[in-house]
Amino acid sequence: MQEWLAASGSGIPGPDRIVSPDSLGRVLLSVASRALRGEDCADLGYQPMLARFRGAPEAVRRAAVARAGGRAAVPVPHAGEIDAERIARWVVDHYPPRWYPGMVLGSPHGGAVHLAIALGVPWLPSAFEVSVHWPGGSVDNPLGALAHGARIAARLIAGNPEVAVRQVHDPASRGVLAGSTVSLMVRWQQLPEAYRRFLGSRLAPGAPVLLLRDARTWPVLDSGAGHTFQLGAAAGALQPADFRPGSELLGQVLRHTGGNCAQWDPPGVSSPQGYAEHGVEPGFEASLRDWVQGTGSPIHRILFPRPGALSAATADVYRGWLREAGKSGNRCVVECGRLIDPWQVVRAGLVPYWCENAAEGSVVGAEWWLAGSAPFSSVDVLPEPPGMHSPGVASLPQWLAVASFGRRRRAVDRTAARGYPITPVPTRHATEVLRGQPYDLPTPPPLRVVDALAALRDSGSPQGLLVC
Structure with missing residues (x-):
């Protein structure tokens, strides 16, 4: 008090x-x-x-x-x-x-x-x-x-x-x-x-x-x-x-x-x-x-029936936005929970897929999206440890399976993995990891809302995303 x-x-x-x-x-x-x-x-x-x-x-x-x-x-x-x-x-x-x-x-x-x-x-x-x-x-x-x-x-x-x-x-x-x-x-x-x-x-x-x-x-x-x-x-x-x-x-x-x-x-x-x-x-x-x-x-x-539907559609929007700006759009980062840094993602020209948490369902959603997407040259994964042992939490091999979709680079952050699932890390750790990514400047001009909505409808409709 x-x-x-x-x-x-x-x-x-x-x-x-x-x-x-x-x-x-x-x-x-x-x-x-x-x-x-x-x-x-x-x-x-x-x-x-x-x-x-x-x-x-x-x-x-x-x-x-x-x-x-x-x-x-x-x-x-x-x-x-x-x-x-x-x-x-x-x-x-x-x-x-x-x-x-x-x-x-x-x-x-x-x-x-x-x-x-x-x-x-x-x-x-x-x-x-x-x-x-x-x-x-x-x-x-x-x-x-x-x-x-x-x-x-x-x-x-x-x-x-x-x-x-x-x-x-x-x-x-x-x-x-x-x-x-x-x-x-x-x-x-x-x-x-x-x-x-x-x-x-x-x-x-x-x-x-x-x-x-x-x-x-x-x-x-x-x-x-x-x-x-x-x-x-x-x-x-x-x-x-x-x-x-x-x-x-x-x-x-x-x-x-x-x-x-x-x-x-x-x-x-x-x-x-x-x-x-x-x-x-x-x-x-x-x-x-x-x-x-x-x-x-x-x-x-925009109504999403599960977080993975919006995560997948947003990642697809980013890939199209980056390619329209003349970038490859072939490097992906899979974020989790509080391990997120939007500015570093844009600075590096990455395609972000966000997992709500370390639950098995969230990780499986990322795997399905990567499996159905055009291949990425690199996939970096930031698993957020939940801070406790609990049923239904994804194992480290499952996170490694997500990273395995990268053609040339497949990386699961070692610091987060070392204490997984007991030891959470602060948000700034995502910044430290993403700062190591090569710069891909200049950043694209802001995405137009009309283009974002069209891309969300095209990518998200099959997954139950409703845009109206």
């Missing part, structure tokens, strides 16, 4: 402390804003929480990570003081003050950020993630997590009626942190005022707006008043059925995180399907449509 008071004179934490530094959306915002300023990510040295205390015995390490996660999370008394509009102002302040030929908004996805950088436009998230301290919590107590999260969400929504809160309890991806904190996705139900002002003052007249939506579904329990709850995550390695009592995979997860399988008592086993944690609230899209109607700017929606 003293750290919070010292960091924010009024006692109310600022956006830098509220938005979870471990969250994917925060990392993507950081890398996108740097790329638009012509900078790489060499200063992004934050170590994910699960990377801490690596030298300690496993039981000691789990306890230490859980305690550290609880201390770093938003204290419960401050949860009701979170100001979502202030967070929105913090988001747009990341970007240089100039006119932009378009905007990309929506779900967090590395391909969306790469697309925005090729277009020369900002990426704005439709939600932000908050971790709140859970005193006395446990990874094997989803009912307790639901009760604690519902109380916090009620206070948060009371002060911010324009948001909805999706709580995710997922020991498989959050490890012991799922027992010391609750993870809340705070999703705007309408376009924040800061976004409206930013669009009104920075979007060139008549410039297009792209809304990218993650269309994955997941069983969702609606506890009322804007708070919803889901066990597991669509972005994780397990399926909804794996979170039922008696599941062998769930048992492995709980044993790795120090939980007790016999205590697992999930709420809402028969919950109906809803959009998963990275979905966009319908009200957000509706208010965005209302805003653009009076401006003359067209709006285009």
Whole structure:
């Protein structure tokens, strides 16, 4: 608590402390804003929480990570003081003050950020993630997590009626942190005022707006008043059925995180399907449509049924964009999670394929795309270690299989591989690796939105990508 008071004179934490530094959306915002300023990510040295205390015995390490996660999370008394509009102002302040030929908004996805950088436009998230301290919590107590999260969400929504809160309890991806904190996705139900002002003052007249939506579904329990709850995550390695009592995979997860399988008592086993944690609230899209109607700017929606569909389509867009600029487009980098640097990708003339995480399904998607693509002369792979042993995580041989599609160069980053899957590395490590790639200057002129949409339709339609 003293750290919070010292960091924010009024006692109310600022956006830098509220938005979870471990969250994917925060990392993507950081890398996108740097790329638009012509900078790489060499200063992004934050170590994910699960990377801490690596030298300690496993039981000691789990306890230490859980305690550290609880201390770093938003204290419960401050949860009701979170100001979502202030967070929105913090988001747009990341970007240089100039006119932009378009905007990309929506779900967090590395391909969306790469697309925005090729277009020369900002990426704005439709939600932000908050971790709140859970005193006395446990990874094997989803009912307790639901009760604690519902109380916090009620206070948060009371002060911010324009948001909805999706709580995710997922020991498989959050490890012991799922027992010391609750993870809340705070999703705007309408376009924040800061976004409206930013669009009104920075979007060139008549410039297009792209809304990218993650269309994955997941069983969702609606506890009322804007708070919803889901066990597991669509972005994780397990399926909804794996979170039922008696599941062998769930048992492995709980044993790795120090939980007790016999205590697992999930709420809402028969919950109906809803959009998963990275979905966009319908009200957000509706208010965005209302805003653009009076401006003359067209709006285009891009819905992806799984992250790999957008990753593959974006990679194909990049290859065509590079070749139109007279470059080979024959060097590929496969990024993973937070190991991403859009500026270095453009500087080196690389084709980026982004894996959401190290789950087997993500890696298989990269393999299928490479197998169906014209051959690449080189394939460099940056596997992000998840920070824990967990079922469904791709093995190193699977990552090596991805790299094997390179004709002359096949490389899996050794530093990431050395500590895989236990030791995560910071985002700046991707910058260090990509800086070793040969320069391919000058960079291509910005991609036109009309060309990007046509290429996305052509490449993505067979994979279920909807562009409208």
